[in-house]
Amino acid sequence: xxxxxxxxxxxxxxxxxxxxxxxxxxxxxxxxxxxxxxxxxxxxxxxxxxxxxxxxxxxxxxxxxxxxxxxxxxxxxxxxxxxxxxxxxxxxxxxxxxxxxxxxxxxxxxxxxxxxxxxxxxxxxxxxxxxxxxxxxxxxxxxxxxxxxxxxxxxxxxxxxxxxxxxxxxxxxxxxxxxxxxxxxxxxxxxxxxxxxxxxxxxxx
Amino acid sequence: xxxxxxxxxxxxxxxxxxxxxxxxxxxxxxxxxxxxxxxxxxxxxxxxxxxxxxxxxxxxxxxxxxxxxxxxxxxxxxxxxxxxxxxxxxxxxxxxxxxxxxxxxxxxxxxxxxxxxxxxxxxxxxxxxxxxxxxxxxxxxxxxxxxxxxxxxxxxxxxxxxxxxxxxxxxxxxxxxxxxxxxxxxxxxxxxxxxxxxxxxxxxx
Numbered sequence: 001x002x003x004x005x006x007x008x009x010x011x012x013x014x015x016x017x018x019x020x021x022x023x024x025x026x027x028x029x030x031x032x033x034x035x036x037x038x039x040x041x042x043x044x045x046x047x048x049x050x051x052x053x054x055x056x057x058x059x060x061x062x063x064x065x066x067x068x069x070x071x072x073x074x075x076x077x078x079x080x081x082x083x084x085x086x087x088x089x090x091x092x093x094x095x096x097x098x099x100x101x102x103x104x105x106x107x108x109x110x111x112x113x114x115x116x117x118x119x120x121x122x123x124x125x126x127x128x129x130x131x132x133x134x135x136x137x138x139x140x141x142x143x144x145x146x147x148x149x150x151x152x153x154x155x156x157x158x159x160x161x162x163x164x165x166x167x168x169x170x171x172x173x174x175x176x177x178x179x180x181x182x183x184x185x186x187x188x189x190x191x192x193x194x195x196x197x198x199x200x201x202x203x204x205x
Numbered sequence: 206x207x208x209x210x211x212x213x214x215x216x217x218x219x220x221x222x223x224x225x226x227x228x229x230x231x232x233x234x235x236x237x238x239x240x241x242x243x244x245x246x247x248x249x250x251x252x253x254x255x256x257x258x259x260x261x262x263x264x265x266x267x268x269x270x271x272x273x274x275x276x277x278x279x280x281x282x283x284x285x286x287x288x289x290x291x292x293x294x295x296x297x298x299x300x301x302x303x304x305x306x307x308x309x310x311x312x313x314x315x316x317x318x319x320x321x322x323x324x325x326x327x328x329x330x331x332x333x334x335x336x337x338x339x340x341x342x343x344x345x346x347x348x349x350x351x352x353x354x355x356x357x358x359x360x361x362x363x364x365x366x367x368x369x370x371x372x373x374x375x376x377x378x379x380x381x382x383x384x385x386x387x388x389x390x391x392x393x394x395x396x397x398x399x400x401x402x403x404x405x406x407x408x409x410x
Contacts, residue, residue, distance in 0.1 A: 049300055050334050062292050064299035066271075071292040087267050087276040094269035095254055101306050129255050 001028060001075070005056040006068075007047075010034035012205065013164050015065035015100060016053040018156035019072050024201045025151075026076035065100070066093045066157075073153035080148040089147035092137065092154040095130050096161045102126055103170065119172035127165075127173070128181050134158060135182035143184060144191070155192060162189045206233060206280070210261040211273075212252075215239035217410065218369050220270040220305060221258040223361035224277050229406045230356075231281035270305070271298045271362075278358035285353040294352035297342065297359040300335050301366045307331055308375065324377035332370075332378070333386050339363060340387035348389060349396070360397060367394045 004023070008016025023030050035043055035052065044050050048063040055061070055068045062068060070093070073079030080086045102122050109115040138146060146154040162185050168175030179186055192198060209228070213221025228235045240248055240257065252259050253268040260266070260273045267273060275298070278284030285291040307327050314320040343351060351359040367390050373380030384391055397403060 048296075048338050049303065050331065057289070060289075062296050064296045064303075067292055067295040067299050070295060071288060074288045074291075083276060083279045084262070084265075086279075087272055090272040090275060091253075091267050091269045094272050098254065098269075105310060126255065133253050 002058045003056075004028065004030035004072075005033055006030055006053060007033040007035060007056075008053040009040070010036050012202070013160055013167075015097075015160075017160040018069050018153055019053060019055070021156045021159075021198060021201070022069070022072050022076045022078050022153055025078065025195070025197045027197075028076060066090075066097055069093060069153050069157060078151060078153050078156070080152060082148070085148040088137075088141075089152050089154040092134065092146045093157045095134060096157045099127055099130055099161060116172050119170065123173050123177055127177065131178060131182040131185065135184045138184045138188060144188070151195075155188070158185060159189050159192045162186065207263045208261075209233065209235035209277075210238055211235055211258060212238040212240060212261075213258040214245070215241050217407070218365055218372075220302075220365075222365040223274050223358055224258060224260070226361045226364075226403060226406070227274070227277050227281045227283050227358055230283065230400070230402045232402075233281060271295075271302055274298060274358050274362060283356060283358050283361070285357060287353070290353040293342075293346075294357050294359040297339065297351045298362045300339060301362045304332055304335055304366060321377050324375065328378050328382055332382065336383060336387040336390065340389045343389045343393060349393070356400075360393070363390060364394050364397045367391065 006016060006019055006023075008014070008019075020030075020032065040052075047054050048061065051063065053065060053068055054063045055071070057071075062071065070079060070090070073089075080089050106115060106118045106122060109118055134146075138144075141147070142149065145151060146158065162178050162182075164170070165173060165178050166175055166186070166189075174180075193202070211221060211224055211228075213219070213224070217225075225235075225237065245257075249255050253266065256268065258270060258273055259268045260276070262276075267276065275284055275295070278294075285294050311320060311323045311327060314323055339351075343349075346352070347354065350356060351363065367383050367387075369375070370378060370383050371380055371391070371394075379385075398407070
């Protein structure tokens with residue numbers, strides 16, 4: 001196995017968490033390089049595209065959230081080999097990144113009124129559309145997993161989004177939006193938190 | 206081979222063009238369902254996430270640009286099998302989607318002054334960062350291809366972006382930005398246009 005170093009912000013969520021969880025589930029050792037928010041401005045220019053996560057693999061660097069998640073998914077056997085199942089997994093991961101991108105673009109809005117307007121439009125628009133669709137996908141695939149009839153990185157990606165939205169940390173995004181629009185995603189997240197490896201990991205942190 | 210129907214907007218570019226070009230290069234037949242811009246409002250609710258492209262595969266639907274591009278890349282042997290080379294291919298595709306997302310978010314800005322400000326910030330910020338990085342990646346990988354030492358969907362994705370930016374169709378994005386920031390990408394695009402299958406395709410359209 002290659003030597004892995006994941007660089008991401010110092011919190012249990014966001015675009016880095018699905019990668020950490022995949023490695024935890026598979027029991028693969030990795031260096032968990034956590035960047036404090038006040039260190040970010042200095043470290044940003046050293047990243048390929050001015051963003052985290054970044055993964056070092058035996059010293060070689062790759063970036064982009066879903067690129068890293070997919071690569072680590074292959075290392076940890078949490079990514080489908082069948083091309084169609086891989087596409088179903090990818091589509092879900094890309095849909096989550098759609099929302100991460102929308103959320104990210106509202107974080108930089110300085111004016112409080114403009115931020116409120118943008119967040120409310122996001123919650124009523126793309127966020128609701130995506131949550132409803134992801135809920136329907138999960139239901140149509142049996143209700144438990146998003147692809148390949150087993151745990152894949154798509155599940156970890158959706159879990160991380162759902163946990164973030166339900167935490168209520170994003171002003172003007174109702175903390176109960178997921179519960180109202182996509183109740184199956186709430187059950188899905190609750191099940192993932194009971195996964196033995198994930199439960200043990202969060203208990204120890 | 207499955208029966209393929211690609212639905213995308215009626216122009217030779219954007220997020221659908223890399224998929225069309227991959228299918229053209231491989232000589233795989235597909236239905237090229239082109240949506241006129243004045244038809245889009247009526248068709249948008251029928252798409253999984255309110256966006257194009259959408260691909261039907263023997264009647265089953267997948268969406269999300271890079272999901273479709275990767276799946277078709279596998280069908281057409283234009284996607285790396287090796288996981289590390291696949292990651293290098295994915296990273297480039299995701300970086301192009303970063304910029305497509307940024308461009309998309311400026312298209313909906315109604316106020317001309319606000320649009321100008323956003324476009325100029327995009328050109329000076331992420332667009333320049335990404336173009337310079339993609340240029341450096343291409344150079345470090347021999348100057349011809351982005352992954353696997355051969356043509357992959359990453360090349361088609363970058364080509365489509367570069368052609369779009371150089372067309373000058375985006376107000377306040379200088380048409381010579383790519384030439385100034387990423388001259389190797391211009392040569393790369395020129396070479397792709399000379400690919401026998403691509404040249405024949407555009408000659409006939």
